Amino acid sequence: MKTRHAKVHFNEQGTPIADDFDDVYFSNDSGIDETLHVFIAGNDLPQRWLEHNQKHFVIAETGLGTGLNCLVAMQAFAHFRQQNPTHVLKQLFILTTEMFPLTREDLKQALARFEPLSEAAGLLAEQYPVNLDGCHRLCFDRYSTVLDIWLGDVHSLLGQWHCPADGLVDAWFLDGFAPSKNPQMWTAALFSQMARLTRTGGTLATFTVAGVVKRGLREAGFTISKRPGFGRKRDMLSGVYLHDKHSDSKAFPIENPYYRYTQSALQPTQQVAIVGGGLAGATMALALTRRGLNVTLITPKAELADGASGNPQGGFYPQLHAQPSRPSNIQAHSFLFARRYYQEILDQGATFAHDWCGVLLLDFNANVAARHQALLHNGAWPSELISGVSQTQASTIAGLPVPTGALYCKSGGWLSPPELVQAMVTLASREGRLTVMHDTRVTAISQANEHEQTGRANHVTLTTNKGVIQVDHAILCTGADSHHLGLERFLPLRAVRGQVESIKSTGALRSLQTVLCHKGYLTPAWHGRHAMGSTYVKGDTDTAVRPSESTQNQQLHQLTLAHADWHHLLRSDGTARAAIRLGLPDHLPAAGALPLPLDDCARWHALSKGVGLSKVPKPPAQAVHVLTGLGSRGLTTAPLMAEILASQLCGEPLPMANELLNSVNPQRFVVRQCIRSESSA
Structure with missing residues (x-):
């Protein structure tokens, strides 16, 4: 569903004021200094970045507003990266929500007063999404930042964030209009979701010290303290979540069969094989090499895009229904992401025939x-x-x-799929992390059992016409060639x-x-x-x-x-x-772990007796994943499906609502069979 744009007016200082809440979006005195004081210093950034030992750091924000907080954080992180080029922390993710987004014109006007942010503000305005509920992923490589703008009601949205068992968020910018102006946001449900999503040791900062906020945060498990406020505000709050996430797991049940973070995050030292040289394989290769991974792309013919991706021209547009549905929402968000994605790689020097002719x-x-x-x-x-x-x-x-x-x-038009595939592979090859193996057909694939992996550098074996290849992980983007590998046993292709x-x-x-x-x-x-x-x-x-x-x-x-x-x-x-x-039968793609065959899902048959998804086991860790079933919609869906799978494999936030993620999870068919108490016979 589309969201309603915010109604605003600008005061004499040029500060936007929300008509519905009669409140300012940022301080009249200095919006940048306010963000630096309340949210950057309030979360002890960038000191925490220096002490961070993971590849990425996640900030979550309640209230995008003008985007000012995000831009300040992006710029601060870019400065951190410039000062610490060899630090393990390479990527910032900002997940921000907004119920009433500004129009692009109001956003540009609001940010025009901040000259130090003009470059970043221009990039945000350029990619600023349409007013459609759900997640819009924007990539700002210049700032080593990925910005996920989640449009809709924060209470509905946070529950749709797919969360690792040990938490997702490292720091919260608890923003929004004041509790006295917007009491419907500052609720126990919000604070409970914050607890579900926050990693042990994660922090928060907020401008308000209202009693409802202090009590709500404490009851949700945060330890809070007062700090000096900004400008005319005497105090503000900061906090930390110290609970052990594993001991809290019963409080935050997970739909286990659909849980995606089952394997350890891929590391730059590991080798990943992608089987298939069409749109799915090329987008997957680019997504992983951008994350610093070493990839071997295996294609059965002398040329790339030898299958359905080889048609000279393909139409590019979403299939939408009169009533929004999960399939059409997936189509809409995939199309919007793909449109930004294709323009981005063109801006990076890629060349492929296309025309955004509508x-x-x-x-x-x-x-x-x-x-x-x-x-x-x-x-x-x-x-x-x-x-x-x-x-x-x-x-x-x-x-x-x-x-x-x-x-x-x-925004639609046409593209040349084979030229697009070649362009993406060329981009993926720039850093020397991609090897392409032509004329190589994979005829069998096996992965080591968990106990066999101890002491092994490689645990996936690919049998090909050129010999055996061993890798740490494999992704099957095989399209119509899937029958050579017997994937019909796992998916109803x-x-x-x-x-x-x-x-x-x-x-x-x-x-x-x-x-x-x-x-x-x-x-x-x-x-x-x-x-x-x-x-x-x-x-x-x-x-x-x-x-x-x-x-x-x-x-x-x-x-x-x-x-x-x-x-x-x-x-x-x-x-x-x-x-x-x-x-696939539901006309949706499959992006995720290779599903279990029904015969191996005995413990999931309890679903047919009314047992909830959180009461059955998670699927085992997999070293084989799939991106397939794109049908005739590959130009629309491939980029976002590859982004989802790459994010999953690298332990990053996922750019899609949980209910939609479940709809493209390869495991969905066997889950449905178990619920219906169907047998493989």
Whole structure:
């Protein structure tokens, strides 16, 4: 669901004031100094950074507001990294919540007065997310900072943060409008979630010393003390959480079958193999090498992107429902992340053919038009993500007459998947941490049992046509090749053949300026040809081009666009490509640990008797993970799924709400089988 933007006005000093709460976003005197005093010094940063012995540090904030606290923390951390380049601490994560986000224009105006933060403020404004509930991950490599902006009610959001058993958060910026102005935020539920999420020894700081805050924090287990306040405020609070997280585990139950932090975080000295050289494998390789890991990318052919990722052009847009659902929320957030991700790697010097030309989803029949109108009427999605346009507007956007109105995804367009894959692999290779093995087919994979790992440097064995490869960890991004490894035993994989035509651009078609979608899709011309697709043949794994499917594609497009006076130009000349997409029954990807087969889940069958998810065991630690089942939506979903899996493997915060994470967890199918008391027979 989309969130409501904050209503603000600016006072004579240029300080934004929230109309709904009649409170300032920061001090009239000096917002930067206030943040430095209350939150940076209040949490004893950067001294704690100097004493930190982990690769990353996590700050959580209640109330993004103008982003001022985040920008000050980013800048302080960048200074720490500059002064301590060899320190083990390399990455700052800031997880911040906001129920009523500022508009981009109000954010820019509010931050304009802070000249020392102008560069960071500009980067934040550039990536600032649309007003959609959930997590928006922004990456600021220049500041060694990842900023997760969680939009929505803080009480709902914190419960959706997937938390390691030993805690997630190292320091809290307990911010927000004053308890007297915003009492609904400062509740026992908030303080309880803070306790659930805080690591032993984690700290907090807040500007307020209100009794409800002091009592609530103490009751949640924090030890608090007063410190001198900032400016005209005499006092402020700081605190520390000293409880043993393991002894507190019963107070904070975990949905054990879906628990993701089962294995130790990967270390730079370890070797990771990624099997599969398509979109999934390339995004995974880039995500891990960015984290300083050594990766071997194994692909069965002489070229990368030899499977479904090899189609010359692919449409890029999210599949949204009139009523928000878990699948469409996953689509929306994946699309928004991917759009930022692709622009980021372009800014880093990557090159791949693309055009952010937008996508028109045509009202090609009455039922579809009704669904589109329902989507617009419900108002669940931000207009920056999807909007409605008339036939006249759609024709102007398309650059040639189209027969209907449409939904318009302005930020979408098309990309060349094989060029994108090559660009990501090139970026991943820059630091010398990536090795690519071509013409190498993995035929078997095994991992050592836990007791066998003692004293072993490697505990995953890959059997290939070129011999045996031993690594510490393996990630299977095998797509349609998954059947070679017998992954059907672990996941209900479904192969679907799709043939895409490459048709000559001629006449009015040369004017097409955006991607058109109906039952199929048609892209603008690239190298004088349009992509026109696609067929959908379940269970067929033959990749030979078929004239019958060329005819099918041509007839589908000509029939659907029959009222366009240029539809007769949609003619196939036999230039086509067929590939196999791999999907799952619920049409969602799978990103996580290789699931247990049902036969190994005897203790989970208690779920069928009403036993809760927190009462059954966690899955065992795995050295094999999967990123698969992307189907025909790889351009949309691959970047965020790879980011989730890389974050999981490195013990970092996860950029997605827990209920959505469960929906892409590979374990979901066996959990459902156990709940339904199904047997493998």
